[in-house]
Amino acid sequence: MLKVLNISPSDLSLSSSLLLIFVVDNIGHAPISTNIQSINDVYKFLLKPFLFLLSPEKAHYFTLFMLRLTLSIPGLSALFRAQYRVQDPRLRRKVLGLTFENPVGLAAGFDKDGKYFRDMASLGFGFIELGTVTPKGQVGNPQPRLFRLPADEALINRMGFNNEGVEALVSRLQTQRPEGLIIGGNIGKNKVTPNESATDDYVACFEALFPHVDYFVVNVSSPNTPNLRALQDKGPLTQLLSTLQDLNHQKSAPKPILLKIAPDLTDGQLDDILEIVQETKIAGIIATNTTISRADLRESPQRIEAIGNGGLSGQPVKQRSTEVIRYLSKRSNGKFTIIGVGGIQTAADAIEKLEAGADLVQIYTGLIYEGPALVKNINKAILQKRN
Numbered sequence: 399m400l401k402v403l404n405i406s407p408s409d410l411s412l413s414s415s416l417l418l419i420f421v422v423d424n425i426g427h428a429p430i431s432t433n434i435q436s437i438n439d440v441y442k443f444l445l446k447p448f449l450f451l452l453s454p455e456k457a458h459y460f461t462l463f464m465l466r467l468t469l470s471i472p473g474l475s476a477l478f479r480a481q482y483r484v485q486d487p488r489l490r491r492k493v494l495g496l497t498f499e500n501p502v503g504l505a506a507g508f509d510k511d512g513k514y515f516r517d518m519a520s521l522g523f524g525f526i527e528l529g530t531v532t533p534k535g536q537v538g539n540p541q542p543r544l545f546r547l548p549a550d551e552a553l554i555n556r557m558g559f560n561n562e563g564v565e566a567l568v569s570r571l572q573t574q575r576p577e578g579l580i581i582g583g584n585i586g587k588n589k590v591t592p593n594e595s596a597t598d599d600y601v602a603c604f605e606a607l608f609p610h611v612d613y614f615v616v617n618v619s620s621p622n623t624p625n626l627r628a629l630q631d632k633g634p635l636t637q638l639l640s641t642l643q644d645l646n647h648q649k650s651a652p653k654p655i656l657l658k659i660a661p662d663l664t665d666g667q668l669d670d671i672l673e674i675v676q677e678t679k680i681a682g683i684i685a686t687n688t689t690i691s692r693a694d695l696r697e698s699p700q701r702i703e704a705i706g707n708g709g710l711s712g713q714p715v716k717q718r719s720t721e722v723i724r725y726l727s728k729r730s731n732g733k734f735t736i737i738g739v740g741g742i743q744t745a746a747d748a749i750e751k752l753e754a755g756a757d758l759v760q761i762y763t764g765l766i767y768e769g770p771a772l773v774k775n776i777n778k779a780i781l782q783k784r785n
């Protein structure tokens with residue numbers, strides 16, 4: 399395991415400290431320092447500084463390794479659930495013909511291969527989106543391919559759909575899943591597949607995953623697979639979604655298909671998307687993926703230049719993502735489901751997206767900067783808002 403994660407002995411000593419923090423934190427003992435009073439603080443002042451010493455990609459796998467190790471200690475899984483899950487029927491959402499225990503989900507890309515969704519479910523998510531997965535496994539772009547922009551509370555990634563392939567994901571979805579957890583399958587195409595044959599890749603993933611997920615997301619908005627975003631154009635997109643919908647309607651119980659879009663689309667392109675949704679009758683839209691824009695960043699232009707290509711996520715994408723949600727919601731009169739994602743770092747950010755017209759929200763970068771208590775904080779704030 400350690401070899402796979404490329405973890406050194408020094409990382410291991412770090413791991414024991416982290417494990418201790420996780421345990422102490424979750425048992426709810428006395429504060430570790432006088433300034434540290436909540437689980438938010440434990441993450442921000444103790445865990446995050448440790449994790450930010452590692453490269454972002456290493457920190458990602460290391461955190462997941464730590465989480466799994468912690469949850470394997472008898473009793474801690476239940477403690478985690480008690481600590482992080484907010485269980486209240488008022489959080490329940492009936493969306494897409496499914497019942498979500500709460501409206502906060504884990505965004506695609508965090509657990510591409512379905513290795514950690516059981517562990518992540520302990521953090522209180524109402525749903526988890528796996529993928530993006532492609533028909534064949536692929537290594538993705540060369541490392542480094544994930545970068546932190548702390549001054550902007552943002553990330554730039556050009557992972558390039560690194561994943562083990564759809565069959566590996568299917569094999570991990572065979573066993574029982576955590577009770578009540580909704581699972582989405584986010585599907586894409588292999589890098590080597592030309593756009594003209596892209597539909598075949600999406601169909602292969604759709605068919606393989608059909609018995610194992612609750613909803614599908616067609617990802618044509620990642621900036622890290624050459625030309626992928628050209629599939630957002632009206633012609634190819636209508637063809638792709640119609641093909642998937644035709645197959646879907648041949649099933650005895652069709653599943654909701656959503657489209658994930660980029661925040662960089664113009665209003666005219668969004669109007670095209672609205673027409674396509676109406677024509678193909680897909681269930682909804684996920685707004686949004688990462689942006690290729692680099693506008694208004696605090697990080698120095700030199701560093702941004704040195705990082706190079708990739709999708710920007712976190713705080714800088716927040717406003718545009720909310721604008722897209724608002725635009726789609728107004729124009730569609732709430733006729734289809736919108737899942738809002740992009741720059742949610744606080745409970746207020748999530749509520750803003752829900753008020754702009756999102757039915758559900760997802761987080762990724764906020765988890766890195768704010769820690770896992772973000773899920774609970776959002777759910778609590780939603781409940782408070784209702785009172």
Ligand SMILES: Cc1cc2nc3c(=O)[nH]c(=O)nc-3n(C[C@H](O)[C@H](O)[C@H](O)COP(=O)(O)O)c2cc1C
Pocket residue numbers: 505506507508510529530544553555557559584617620658686687688710711712713715739740741742760761762763764
């Ligand atoms: C490292 C990384 C990998 C990602 N991989 C995927 C992916 O495979 N498929 C996808 O649809 N979105 C992917 N995303 C985009 C996120 O799901 C999300 O749409 C985007 O990051 C905006 O949300 P955030 O600001 O909360 O991170 C990825 C994001 C990051 C940071």
